[in-house]
Amino acid sequence: LFVSLFINSVFSCFVTTIPLVLEKPSFGLASQQDAVYYTGLLFGCGAVVGSFTLAFLFNPIQNSVGLIKTVYIGTFISFLGHVHMSFQTTLFGMSIGFxxxxxxxxxxxxxxxAHLTNIVPTEFTARAIAMPTIASSIAGL
Known part of the structure; x- marks a missing residue:
């Protein structure tokens, strides 16, 4: 279960960011290549921190406060991170928030x-099917 959750975390973060990198969102930088680089950096940092959390912090927190409180704590922390990220104007601030x-x-x-065996394959399949469509529409093909 640990390995499957870790792989799920890394794969999900990677596949979700591909359309954002292809879309080349601008942070007000000099060129589109800089925007792609910094977007990848932003989401890459989030993926690494998220995977680290799942691998090393989840079990100690769950063992000390219980499963239900762990989910509540995670919901509160994700809300704070989203608020922090929303009010930032610098890339570093957005990276910290993310x-x-x-x-x-x-x-x-x-x-x-409880739904992992049902949700994950469906999620992966949906993203894999959507990727060529998203990439071609962004490229204007």
Whole structure:
């Protein structure tokens, strides 16, 4: 279960960010390549922190406060991270907010463990099918 959750976390973060990188959102930087680089950096940091949380922090927190309170704590932390990220104007500030957000998201993941075998393959399949369509529409093909 630990390995499958870790792989799910990394794969989900990676696949979700592909459309954002292809879309080349601008942070008011000099060129589109800079925007792509910094977008990848932003979401890459979040993915690493989220995976670390799932791998090393989830069990100690769950053992000390219980599963239900862990999900509540994760919901609160993800809310704080989202608020922090929303009010930032610098890339560094957004990175910090997104990392906090990902910590909270990984702590709420146990809420879906009961449905993991049903949700995960469907989620992966939907994203895999959508990727060529998203990429071609962004590229204007």
């Amino acid at each position: 990392c906090i957000f990902m910590i909270g998201i990984q702590l709420t993941r146990p809420a879906n463990i």
